[in-house]
Amino acid sequence: TTATAAATSTASAAADAAKSEDKVDLKMVGELVGFLSHDNWQVRQQAATMLSGLTVRHEQRVQLLQVGARLYRELVTLISDIYPSVARLALASLVNLMQEDEVCAALLRTDIVHRCMNGLREKDFPFKDLYVNVLVNLTRSEKGAMLVLQEGDSVQGLYVLRLMQYFVARPAELPHHDWVAIKNKHGGAGDADPMASIAYVLTNLTQREAGRTLMTDPSRKTLRAMVEHLDVLVSPVGAKIFAHADVRRVGVLQAVRNCAFTPGTQGEILSDDLSFFVPHVLLPLAAPGKYRDDELEEMLPAVRRAVEDSAKVREPNESIRRILVETIILLLKNKPSRLVLRDEMHIYPIMREYHMWERAAERTEIDDLIEEDLIPFLILDEGTEMEELEASKNDTSKSKSKSKSSGDDNKSNESKSDSQQQQQQQQQPKPKPSQKKPVDDGPMVIPTAESLSEASDPNFSRAELIHNKHEDDEEAMVDLNPLDDIDD
Numbered sequence: 001t002t003a004t005a006a007a008t009s010t011a012s013a014a015a016d017a018a019k020s021e022d023k024v025d026l027k028m029v030g031e032l033v034g035f036l037s038h039d040n041w042q043v044r045q046q047a048a049t050m051l052s053g054l055t056v057r058h059e060q061r062v063q064l065l066q067v068g069a070r071l072y073r074e075l076v077t078l079i080s081d082i083y084p085s086v087a088r089l090a091l092a093s094l095v096n097l098m099q100e101d102e103v104c105a106a107l108l109r110t111d112i113v114h115r116c117m118n119g120l121r122e123k124d125f126p127f128k129d130l131y132v133n134v135l136v137n138l139t140r141s142e143k144g145a146m147l148v149l150q151e152g153d154s155v156q157g158l159y160v161l162r163l164m165q166y167f168v169a170r171p172a173e174l175p176h177h178d179w180v181a182i183k184n185k186h187g188g189a190g191d192a193d194p195m196a197s198i199a200y201v202l203t204n205l206t207q208r209e210a211g212r213t214l215m216t217d218p219s220r221k222t223l224r225a226m227v228e229h230l231d232v233l234v235s236p237v238g239a240k241i242f243a244h245a246d247v248r249r250v251g252v253l254q255a256v257r258n259c260a261f262t263p264g265t266q267g268e269i270l271s272d273d274l275s276f277f278v279p280h281v282l283l284p285l286a287a288p289g290k291y292r293d294d295e296l297e298e299m300l301p302a303v304r305r306a307v308e309d310s311a312k313v314r315e316p317n318e319s320i321r322r323i324l325v326e327t328i329i330l331l332l333k334n335k336p337s338r339l340v341l342r343d344e345m346h347i348y349p350i351m352r353e354y355h356m357w358e359r360a361a362e363r364t365e366i367d368d369l370i371e372e373d374l375i376p377f378l379i380l381d382e383g384t385e386m387e388e389l390e391a392s393k394n395d396t397s398k399s400k401s402k403s404k405s406s407g408d409d410n411k412s413n414e415s416k417s418d419s420q421q422q423q424q425q426q427q428q429p430k431p432k433p434s435q436k437k438p439v440d441d442g443p444m445v446i447p448t449a450e451s452l453s454e455a456s457d458p459n460f461s462r463a464e465l466i467h468n469k470h471e472d473d474e475e476a477m478v479d480l481n482p483l484d485d486i487d488d
């Protein structure tokens with residue numbers, strides 16, 4: 001009872017500090033952190049509630065950094081709490097704190113990845129989307145991606161296999177699939193598709209060569225699983241099965257686009273049956289147009305049926321179209337895949353008509369991308385002209401990279417993105433393919449949904465990390481319901 005009263009008093013004082021603009025009382029916070037490991041779960045919950053309130057505003061998060069490793073260690077331990085409402089509060093705090101780069105770096109020195117993966121396996125835990133959000137933020141860094149990939153371990157790739165299993169499973173096939181009702185029961189907003197953000201994890205993992213190799217390893221059939229999942233997402237019932245079908249589709253396509261970055265992993269994308277490339281890369285850009293008879297005769301049957309269907313429309317999502325264009329450009333850069341696309345699949349007429357369609361809509365950025373980086377690979381002869389083209393792309397890419405490295409480094413969200421780009425550039429595998437920005441400076445890091453149009457830069461990093469809930473509403477970020485008074 002005495003401990004409960006002390007926790008309540010300390011938590012109340014911390015709450016007052018959180019609601020004001022005053023400097024955070026770090027001594028008070030230190031006492032609050034001590035209660036995170038209290039034997040009474042209600043004391044832990046009260047302390048975690050008040051700490052979550054201190055993670056909402058940037059000014060207070062910066063001050064919390066002074067508390068240091070003890071705070072992170074206690075919160076990481078608490079995400080495995082047997083009471084879901086307590087674990088949720090710890091996860092909410094960590095997701096918010098991870099907006100600060102120093103926190104992400106410190107968390108990678110804990111066992112947070114192992115705890116998150118174990119949490120995803122727990123049948124009775126209803127807030128699995130928060131575990132996924134933590135993994136998304138961690139895998140933005142090289143070390144975080146290495147830990148999730150388990151590079152160098154005897155079980156390398158096991159975590160990725162599990163993530164893929166969770167990702168492609170339909171909600172009804174997962175334990176406690178009535179996520180909304182169960183989460184509301186434990187005091188949180190419902191999410192009908194809690195595994196959707198695993199798509200972001202896959203994108204971030206394919207920043208690394210080990211991730212791209214793992215995803216395209218024929219024996220693991222990971223790419224095949226993603227292709228089959230895309231088939232479901234674009235089907236008439238896809239949006240009904242998965243509440244965030246667009247998020248899933250964008251993430252998977254970005255991961256595949258990253259795999260196209262490395263010539264050694266392009267073979268699976270252009271597999272013998274072309275089951276991925278044709279339906280998911282080429283057909284979304286195809287539509288009726290002005291095709292000659294000889295062009296129609298050379299097209300693949302599925303493509304010809306599409307362009308002869310008067311009801312066929314192009315992919316309406318501009319962000320997805322851009323990802324598809326970038327994927328094609330990366331494939332065209334490599335001579336073996338270029339010969340397949342140009343001389344066997346005859347994609348030029350499709351891209352020509354698509355280019356005219358984008359130009360007619362005055363979408364200048366993607367118009368320029370197609371004209372400067374895609375079409376030349378389809379119309380120039382192999383030999384001197386192609387060598388000169390590739391040399392010019394190399395020179396352009398190097399100059400872009402150099403100018404990017406000399407940019408400003410302030411702490412705004414936009415400049416955070418720039419500095420993340422520089423960091424990712426330094427981490428890319430060697431030798432690094434080169435072509436004019438924005439296509440080929442390196443694999444893509446997943447951006448926020450609001451910034452998908454900026455994903456033209458393969459090194460683009462999230463302007464903000466994933467927040468707990470609503471990125472435009474700081475108060476909603478922690479998404480806490482008022483707690484009842486602690487029982488004696």
